[in-house]
Amino acid sequence: MNPLSLIVRTVCNVFAWFMVIFGAYIIVHGHLSPGGGFQGGAVVATFIAFLLVAHGGKRLLGWVKEGLFSAVESTGLLIFLGAGLFGISTTFFYNFLAKKGGLFGSVVPLGSNTGVLNSSGTIALMNLAVGLEVVAGLSLIIVYMFKGIRLELDREEESHDR
Amino acid sequence: MRGWRIFYLLGLMVMCGLFFGALQDIHPFGEPVEPAMDDYFLERAQEERAVNNVVTSIVFDYRGFDTLGEAAVLFTAVTSVVALFRKGGHER
Numbered sequence: 001m002n003p004l005s006l007i008v009r010t011v012c013n014v015f016a017w018f019m020v021i022f023g024a025y026i027i028v029h030g031h032l033s034p035g036g037g038f039q040g041g042a043v044v045a046t047f048i049a050f051l052l053v054a055h056g057g058k059r060l061l062g063w064v065k066e067g068l069f070s071a072v073e074s075t076g077l078l079i080f081l082g083a084g085l086f087g088i089s090t091t092f093f094y095n096f097l098a099k100k101g102g103l104f105g106s107v108v109p110l111g112s113n114t115g116v117l118n119s120s121g122t123i124a125l126m127n128l129a130v131g132l133e134v135v136a137g138l139s140l141i142i143v144y145m146f147k148g149i150r151l152e153l154d155r156e157e158e159s160h161d162r
Numbered sequence: 163m164r165g166w167r168i169f170y171l172l173g174l175m176v177m178c179g180l181f182f183g184a185l186q187d188i189h190p191f192g193e194p195v196e197p198a199m200d201d202y203f204l205e206r207a208q209e210e211r212a213v214n215n216v217v218t219s220i221v222f223d224y225r226g227f228d229t230l231g232e233a234a235v236l237f238t239a240v241t242s243v244v245a246l247f248r249k250g251g252h253e254r
Contacts, residue, residue, distance in 0.1 A: 030215070030218055031213050031214070031215050031218050031219075031222075032214055032215055033215065034215075034217070036218055036221070036222070038232070070244075073237065073240065076233075077233055077234075077237055080230065080233055081230065084226055084227075084230060092226075092227065093223065093226030093227055093230075095211050095223050098210075098211050098212045098213075099212045105212075106212065107212050108208055108212050108213065108214055110208050110209060111208075113214065115214050116214075119212045119213060119214070120211060120212055120213035120214075120215075120218075120219070121211065121212065121213075121223075122222070122223070123211065123213055123218055123219060123222045123223055126222045126226070126229070127218070127222065130229070130233055133233060133236065133237070134236065137236050137237065137239075137240040138240075140240050140243070140244060141239070141240055141243045144243055144244050144247040144248070145243065145247055147247060148246070148247030151247075
């Protein structure tokens with residue numbers, strides 16, 4: 001995929017970061033507002049697709065590291081599973097952090113309120129974990145599919161030379 | 163070719179009839195038939211799990227095992243895509 005014009009690349013350089021911030025906002029506020037790990041992760045993963053379209057595949061492949069993405073994806077899934085397993089003394093997926101006062105442990109007032117960010121226990125933790133997993137996973141899919149297309153194109157060019 | 167078209171039209175008419183028949187029995191919006199479980203979640207999510215977003219409390223807490231399955235599905239999808247498109251996977 002060839003890089004697009006200077007105008008497209010400049011707009012991408014400015015506005016791609018707003019998409020990342022918006023996706024991170026959706027992930028972090030998953031327990032307060034609509035959205036969560038899956039939705040916000042998909043928004044953040046659009047960043048890689050944006051870079052691929054605007055800057056072309058060669059520069060993108062120089063920027064991303066597949067091993068790092070793979071590690072982040074596995075870490076996200078393991079945190080999610082671990083947060084579920086930690087409450088096993090009561091039940092699987094028991095919310096052991098809620099209302100304990102520590103991390104994500106605040107008590108929310110009953111009825112409608114403006115929202116407490118440090119609340120909801122493992123729900124916020126799992127949102128972050130799933131967000132990490134979805135970001136890394138969808139980015140990996142984009143990068144590897146592009147690599148696969150390039151492999152096919154290279155083979156076709158080789159067969160033309162023969 | 164022409165006979166099949168009549169069959170398709172007949173099938174469409176039967177489906178439309180079934181849909182409109184089902185629409186006669188639909189309950190009004192906002193009045194579920196069995197609201198016991200909905201009320202349980204709506205009343206207890208804030209005091210039990212200290213969370214404002216009841217939908218998230220169901221997805222990640224009360225039905226967390228289901229979300230674990232979703233995350234596993236995504237992981238499997240990524241794994242299969244990487245296995246399919248990885249370098250050197252093509253036979254020469």
